[in-house]
Amino acid sequence: MELFAVEGLPEIEPGDDLAALVAERVDLAPDDVVCVASTVVSKAEGRVASLDDFPPGPRANEIAARLEAITGEEKDPRFAQAVLEESTELLLEAPFLLTETRFGHVNVNAGIDRSNVPGGDLLLLPKRPAESAARLREELAADRVVVTDTCGRPFRHGQRGVAIGWAGLPASRDWRGERDRDGRELTATVESVVDELAAAANLVAGEGAGGTPVVVVRDFEFGEHAGSDELFREVDDDLVRQAIRAWHFDG
Ligand code: GDP
Ligand code: MN
Ligand code: MN
Numbered sequence: 001m002e003l004f005a006v007e008g009l010p011e012i013e014p015g016d017d018l019a020a021l022v023a024e025r026v027d028l029a030p031d032d033v034v035c036v037a038s039t040v041v042s043k044a045e046g047r048v049a050s051l052d053d054f055p056p057g058p059r060a061n062e063i064a065a066r067l068e069a070i071t072g073e074e075k076d077p078r079f080a081q082a083v084l085e086e087s088t089e090l091l092l093e094a095p096f097l098l099t100e101t102r103f104g105h106v107n108v109n110a111g112i113d114r115s116n117v118p119g120g121d122l123l124l125l126p127k128r129p130a131e132s133a134a135r136l137r138e139e140l141a142a143d144r145v146v147v148t149d150t151c152g153r154p155f156r157h158g159q160r161g162v163a164i165g166w167a168g169l170p171a172s173r174d175w176r177g178e179r180d181r182d183g184r185e186l187t188a189t190v191e192s193v194v195d196e197l198a199a200a201a202n203l204v205a206g207e208g209a210g211g212t213p214v215v216v217v218r219d220f221e222f223g224e225h226a227g228s229d230e231l232f233r234e235v236d237d238d239l240v241r242q243a244i245r246a247w248h249f250d251g
Pocket of ligand 2: 039113149
């Protein structure tokens with residue numbers, strides 16, 4: 001398969017027709033996977049906000065004060081308020097904010113970005129990235145769309161791209177029931193294909209001033225396999241989340 005960035009996209013503004021801007025710059029082929037950084041989806045959807053939109057309540061003031069004491073850095077309670085409003089569960093409030101967003105994605109600071117946002121404003125994640133992906137897919141007449149975000153992960157340093165919304169392909173490819181080279185049946189392997197595509201696209205998109213938020217993956221074959229759209233674990237089935245809930249930072 002081949003990956004390439006769509007070149008020449010402008011700074012995306014609220015209300016822009018992102019699909020039209022992309023379609024003008026690339027000829028899509030059947031089965032292409034169009035990977036779009038959530039940053040530009042959010043901008044087009046008007047998810048730009050300012051700190052003043054989030055007058056802090058008591059909880060946000062408390063969180064910011066505690067974070068300030070722990071980190072020795074200035075923490076704006078309005079930012080804590082924005083994170084709270086974007087979240088359905090606060091998993092960690094110290095030494096950093098880890099939350100579940102409304103669509104099931106767990107991320108630091110509810111995925112609110114302050115890089116690649118003009119004027120130092122806040123950029124919230126798309127409200128419903130699955131719907132954003134489906135809409136872009138239709139407007140682009142693309143076969144497959146993945147909305148990505150750069151995200152940290154536990155156990156390892158560094159961030160990488162993950163899928164937060166997708167359309168036109170299953171989230172994962174189920175290997176269970178197939179056999180390894182030894183003839184042993186695979187019983188657990190479910191490959192998160194959309195995350196792997198997102199990570200590859202993110203590698204091409206970059207993180208800085210490159211200006212390449214849209215990456216096309218061409219000639220990727222999902223094949224005739226069983227798939228599933230389960231990506232975000234439910235709490236009952238998430239031991240790590242349960243452990244985090246039970247843990248308290250006392251630094
Ligand atoms: P995120 O991973 O979705 O949070 O997005 P990033 O901020 O890491 O940006 C990914 C890529 O998109 C980088 O190459 C940025 O330079 C680029 N980018 C971000 N915003 C814009 C924009 O409005 N227009 C263009 N052309 N590129 C952008
Ligand atoms: Mn981001
Ligand atoms: Mn990024």
